[in-house]
Amino acid sequence: MSIRKTFATSKRVLSQLSHDRRTLALIFIVPPVLLSILKYVFQGEPRFFGTIAPMLLGIFPMIMMFLITSIVTLRERSSGTLDRLMTMPISKTDFIFGYAIAFCLLGFVQALISGGVMLGLLHVAVLGGTIPTMVVAVLAAFLGTSLGLFTSAFAKSEFQAVQFLPAFIFPQLLVCGLFVARAEMAKPLQLFADLMPLTYSVDAMKQVTINLSWTSILTRDLIVVACFAIVALILGSATIRRQE
Amino acid sequence: MEHSVKIKNLSVTLGGHLKVLKNINLELPVSKTIGFIGPSGAGKTTLIRGIVGSLKINSGEISVFDMPAGSRVLREQVNYMTQELSVYPDLTVKENLKYFITMAGQSRKMSRDILVEALSLVDMTSKSDSLVSDLSSGQKQRVSLAVALIGSPKLMVLDEPTVGLDPVLREKLWNLFAKLSKQGTTLIISSHSMDEAERCDDLVLIRNGELVSHSSPKELLRTTGTKTVEESFLKLVGDKE
Numbered sequence: 001m002s003i004r005k006t007f008a009t010s011k012r013v014l015s016q017l018s019h020d021r022r023t024l025a026l027i028f029i030v031p032p033v034l035l036s037i038l039k040y041v042f043q044g045e046p047r048f049f050g051t052i053a054p055m056l057l058g059i060f061p062m063i064m065m066f067l068i069t070s071i072v073t074l075r076e077r078s079s080g081t082l083d084r085l086m087t088m089p090i091s092k093t094d095f096i097f098g099y100a101i102a103f104c105l106l107g108f109v110q111a112l113i114s115g116g117v118m119l120g121l122l123h124v125a126v127l128g129g130t131i132p133t134m135v136v137a138v139l140a141a142f143l144g145t146s147l148g149l150f151t152s153a154f155a156k157s158e159f160q161a162v163q164f165l166p167a168f169i170f171p172q173l174l175v176c177g178l179f180v181a182r183a184e185m186a187k188p189l190q191l192f193a194d195l196m197p198l199t200y201s202v203d204a205m206k207q208v209t210i211n212l213s214w215t216s217i218l219t220r221d222l223i224v225v226a227c228f229a230i231v232a233l234i235l236g237s238a239t240i241r242r243q244e
Numbered sequence: 245m246e247h248s249v250k251i252k253n254l255s256v257t258l259g260g261h262l263k264v265l266k267n268i269n270l271e272l273p274v275s276k277t278i279g280f281i282g283p284s285g286a287g288k289t290t291l292i293r294g295i296v297g298s299l300k301i302n303s304g305e306i307s308v309f310d311m312p313a314g315s316r317v318l319r320e321q322v323n324y325m326t327q328e329l330s331v332y333p334d335l336t337v338k339e340n341l342k343y344f345i346t347m348a349g350q351s352r353k354m355s356r357d358i359l360v361e362a363l364s365l366v367d368m369t370s371k372s373d374s375l376v377s378d379l380s381s382g383q384k385q386r387v388s389l390a391v392a393l394i395g396s397p398k399l400m401v402l403d404e405p406t407v408g409l410d411p412v413l414r415e416k417l418w419n420l421f422a423k424l425s426k427q428g429t430t431l432i433i434s435s436h437s438m439d440e441a442e443r444c445d446d447l448v449l450i451r452n453g454e455l456v457s458h459s460s461p462k463e464l465l466r467t468t469g470t471k472t473v474e475e476s477f478l479k480l481v482g483d484k485e
Contacts, residue, residue: 004346008346008347016332020334080326080327080329081332083326084326084330087297087298087322089316089319089349
């Protein structure tokens with residue numbers, strides 16, 4: 001692995017996005033706008049909004065990075081650039097980690113903006129503080145990036161890549177505890193939720209919201225999310241073949 | 245005699261049933277411009293992908309400079325231009341080249357010179373800050389070609405490099421290819437254009453996945469008793485059918 005080539009890949013991905021200002025605006029502006037709308041949707045139940053807003057801060061980076069990564073990687077696979085890169089003296093890890101670093105940075109900036117709006121303008125209380133909130137959000141972005149890299153291998157078109165969002169992410173979203181507490185769900189759904197990474201990402205954000213200090217459950221949740229992301233990254237790397 | 249590429253009994257079947265290449269045997273010289281000539285769908289790109297190592301070979305073997313195609317060492321010696329655009333449309337010309345120069349493993353010190361040279365060779369210096377998506381298709385093709393010109397490869401494999409280029413630039417590029425081969429680079433250039441074939445030192449004619457002939461243009465014209473490569477091709481194909 002070459003650090004220079006990894007960072008060159010991250011820089012290249014970020015440069016590509018920097019030329020697409022509309023996409024950047026959507027990445028950074030949509031989450032805080034949605035959070036603001038939600039505040040007024042639940043204006044009669046401010047406590048409920050205070051509970052779900054931080055959880056959404058952990059979900060937005062994952063969903064956005066999943067979508068963007070799967071489409072960008074699919075383009076790379078279908079446009080010939082990946083084919084060309086694989087004939088060059090680079091390792092697959094340079095490519096994969098280059099992507100992961102770029103999108104984690106993007107997730108961090110997104111979380112910073114959304115978190116700033118949530119804490120500063122919408123006055124949502126997160127007892128654990130800003131830094132743990134950012135750590136959870138960046139890990140969620142990392143998870144979304146890894147899953148996007150992996151699932152892009154199974155899509156033959158951008159239409160299919162977009163359809164993977166309802167197929168892979170929405171079921172996790174339904175059972176992660178955002179809408180209904182997991183303990184109140186049917187047993188099979190609880191078991192399914194226990195196996196899904198988004199559950200731990202959302203759970204980690206809950207821990208940060210309700211606890212003043214760093215808890216062992218928060219550590220466990222973050223380790224589980226990181227492990228899922230790393231496994232997805234390794235699987236994603238395996239789907240990039242030099243020979244087809 | 246030294247060979248750049250040796251292909252033995254190569255057959256490729258895609259999708260489980262489509263025979264794209266049928267028992268190809270070839271030995272290509274070094275420091276020459278070799279043309280893979282044939283109509284669209286003849287199997288040129290598949291053969292090229294085999295040589296650069298991006299095709300899984302099930303039957304037969306391909307070696308490049310006496311190493312199996314796709315070997316790690318070869319990635320530093322072989323430059324490949326795919327038939328697709330294979331550059332990033334949402335980056336500028338300069339950003340694309342800088343990225344591929346780094347990926348090619350060139351030192352930071354050399355990068356600037358390589359960038360300037362590659363831009364100049366394809367006549368794109370004035371467009372270096374333009375986004376690739378804003379360029380014409382011929383200009384995009386030149387950016388893709390500039391990437392293949394990075395560094396000093398022993399073998400350059402160019403899949404249809406002159407498609408969509410104006411005659412003046414095409415002439416300039418063929419002169420460049422001749423210069424590179426004189427300097428010791430082996431060039432494999434695929435084309436479906438028969439009029440470009442005569443500029444090659446060596447011609448490999450392919451049709452329906454089969455090797456029709458392999459010789460120099462002069463030899464080809466002499467053995468077939470024809471005046472152009474196109475006539476030779478038609479004669480050889482006619483003889484076979």
